[in-house]
Amino acid sequence: MVEIRGVGGPLPRIPDDLTLAQFMLDSHTPIKPVRKEGIPWLIDDETGRRVGFEELRMRTFGLANALKLKYNIGEDDVVCIYSSNHVDYPVAIWATHRLGAIVSGANPSYTAPELAYQLELTKSSVILVHPGSLPTALKAASLAKIPTNRIILFDPLPQSGLPTLDQLINEGLSNEASFVERRLKPGEGKKKLAFLSFSSGTTGKPKAVAIPHYSPIANVIQMAVQQKVNEDDKPWDGRRFRPGDVSSGVLPFYHIYGLVVNLHLMLLSGLTVVVTAKFNFEEFLKSIQRYKITHVWAVPPHVVLLCKHPSVKNYDLSSVRYLMAGAAPLSAELTTQLTKVLRNSDLGQGYGMTETCTVVTMYPTAQKIGTLGSAGQLIPGCVARVVKEDGSIAKIGEIGELVVRSPSNALGYFLNEEATRETFVDGWVRTGDEVYFNENAELFVVDRLKELLKVRGFQVAPAELEGHLMDHPDIADCCVIGIPDEFSGDLPLAFVVLDNKAAQRVAKDPTEADKIKASIIKYVADHKIKYKQLAGGVEFIGSIPRNPSGKLLRRLLRDQAKESRASEGGKAKAKL
Missing domain, CATH: 3.40.50.12780 (ANL, N-terminal domain)
Structure with a gap:
């Protein structure tokens, strides 16, 4: 075997009796360097605002206290964070953990049904929302039967009538502690949930x-x-x-x-x-x-x-x-x-x-x-x-x-x-x-196992072809999928985003498109074994769909190719 x-290594002891907030804000470990005075933890890219350790720790307590006072957030409740990155994002995480509750981060590009699915599955109690995502959050909350008064904004939005994190933090800091922080028993950290993160x-x-x-x-x-x-x-x-x-x-x-x-x-x-x-x-x-x-x-x-x-x-x-x-x-x-x-x-x-x-x-x-x-x-x-x-x-x-x-x-x-x-x-x-x-x-x-193409019984990895195509001078981005073929099983098809100069050539002279496609097909044919060549052809596209983590959404392109070929009235045939 x-x-x-x-x-x-060896690894130092991994604490199994701390929450993530306690590990980051309260504990000491040999692997944690000491910051010199004046080195901030966070900087807001847009405004240049600098946030240091003491401010983070203070804001975390203030928000935790307010979440308990106003919404009674406690043990194993779920707080959904539906927001793009924000300097108070870690504050929202650690405040939730101070209360023994669970964080579920949501993609701020979700549609209302997608967000509602996450809210319902996780049984979220409140939603922390970036103002730009509020309309979707309101629709999703309605679908998930979460009251509007349980939506909190990261930043002010005039006439929304909703509280902001700053308001809650100030409220929490102006009141006595309303909660006793969750302390884990030895070993409990291995089971106590911190996140419900979506795969x-x-x-x-x-x-x-x-x-x-x-x-x-x-x-x-x-x-x-x-x-x-x-x-x-x-x-x-x-x-x-x-x-x-x-x-x-x-x-x-x-x-x-x-x-x-x-x-x-x-x-x-x-x-x-x-x-x-x-x-x-x-x-x-x-x-x-x-x-x-x-x-x-x-x-x-x-x-x-x-x-x-x-x-x-x-x-x-x-x-x-x-x-x-x-x-x-x-x-x-x-x-x-x-x-x-x-x-x-x-x-x-x-x-x-x-x-x-x-x-x-x-x-x-x-x-x-x-x-x-x-x-x-x-x-x-x-x-x-x-x-x-x-x-x-x-x-x-x-x-x-x-x-x-x-x-x-x-x-x-x-x-x-x-x-x-x-x-x-x-x-x-x-x-x-x-x-x-x-x-x-x-x-x-x-x-990915499910993304491997089978061409005439041979396995073809799309990532291999994509890596090769990215060296072609006319290509800015690409994605390779398989299209079904009765003879070959799969035919590799390349969706290609043209480089700016190549796109300008095509705009001036549409016949350039066929020339570029032919050069791309030849580029692969000159370097790859026959079953790895682009028998499914080349299609131009404005951008390659990816999820926010950067993974190619091949399924969307497979669906697009399928619809395109259906509208053409026939299946793609291998060029033997």
């Missing part, structure tokens, strides 16, 4: 992942140990994470990557997080330059823009010393392009999922540039197996499904025993990802 184990599954409705307090605490400690936070292993200038460094904060905090890595790991490591409400690439470049951001947490679409967008050359990005991409595989080709943009940065990938809360692998501190195409090495405390289709355990270099055991693993899916049994098996999480490990114990993600 081949099991791969995380390198590094971005590609089939069916999203599932609520039940995450106890112990899981994010464990994962932050695991990452800190692997990344040598607060260790004297190198001179100050050579350390990867240092108090006083500045991290981007563009990843959505409702998503597990943004929540655990971008927010909690960075704050624990002594970095300042520049909180950005809504991602706009040019504004992001300005933010890097304005705040001299040193650490960037990214998803592949961000990397594509850094490599391809014409505005990049107009900004000074020399402050960036570190970038990690996650949430979806990043091709070797794109990583190579990125090294030419951020020449002095450590660059690499990590891998994780909501069900493992969060990170399973990261590129280690020994590598300035992570091994191309690799998602890094297992963090300490993680154990992995690769299970082949026949159920046997794969050897090094063999492909199969990644199965992971980690102290950070979630408990299962909330109120969904069937799905829990399928994914959470005897302490292991079945990831649904097709992977292999090399001889250096580095993880390589081939693709």
Whole structure:
């Protein structure tokens, strides 16, 4: 049996008797650096407002006190946060935890029925809402039968009649404590729920992942140990994470990557997080330059823009010393392009999922540039197996499904025993990802099992073709799907977003479109075996649909291709 184990450690004790709020705000651990006076925890990207430790701690108490006084929030109640990133987002989380309640972060782009589904499944008691999302929140609350007076705004909205966080915090601070903070018994942190975070599954409705307090605490400690936070292993200038460094904060905090890595790991490591409400690439470049951001947490679409967008050359990005991409595989080709943009940065990938809360692998501190195409090495405390289709355990270099055991693993899916049994098996999480490990114990993600194409009996990974296509000079972004074919099974079809210059050529001369498509097909044909070629063709599209964590929404493009071919009155045929 081949099991791969995380390198590094040993891990310090992972507290199993603390809530996440207590771990972040009240406790001390050898891995937590001391911030010098004047180093803020958070900066609001838009206004420049700086928020320090004492203010965060004070606001957390004030909000917790008001939530208890006004709404009687207590043990195991659920507070839904339906908002883009905000400097008070962690305050909302930790205040909820102070009361023994549970946080459920919702995508601020949800429609009313989607939000109502989350509210109903989690049985949310109150909703904290960004003003821009209020109309949807009101509709969803009505559908979920939550009274309007249980909606709270992050910022004022004239004539809404709804309370704001500032108002509640001031009310809470002006009153005596109305609650006794929840204290966990030894071991209780492994079961006491902190989050109901929704998994971005590609089939069916999203599932609520039940995450106890112990899981994010464990994962932050695991990452800190692997990344040598607060260790004297190198001179100050050579350390990867240092108090006083500045991290981007563009990843959505409702998503597990943004929540655990971008927010909690960075704050624990002594970095300042520049909180950005809504991602706009040019504004992001300005933010890097304005705040001299040193650490960037990214998803592949961000990397594509850094490599391809014409505005990049107009900004000074020399402050960036570190970038990690996650949430979806990043091709070797794109990583190579990125090294030419951020020449002095450590660059690499990590891998994780909501069900493992969060990170399973990261590129280690020994590598300035992570091994191309690799998602890094297992963090300490993680154990992995690769299970082949026949159920046997794969050897090094063999492909199969990644199965992971980690102290950070979630408990299962909330109120969904069937799905829990399928994914959470005897302490292991079945990831649904097709992977292999090399001889250096580095993880390589081939693709989602359900996304692999079968072309004439051969397996074709869309991610491989996408990585190759991104080096074509006319392509700004792309996604490969399979379209059904009676002869071949699947035919690879590339949806392509044209580079600005190529799009301008097509606008001036429509015949350029066919020339570009032919060149793309030839580009793949010149480099890939026949069954990997684009027999399904090339289609131009304005943008590639992705979820907020950066994962490609192939299902939407498959549906679009199906409808397109149905309207043409026939199925696509292979070009033999």
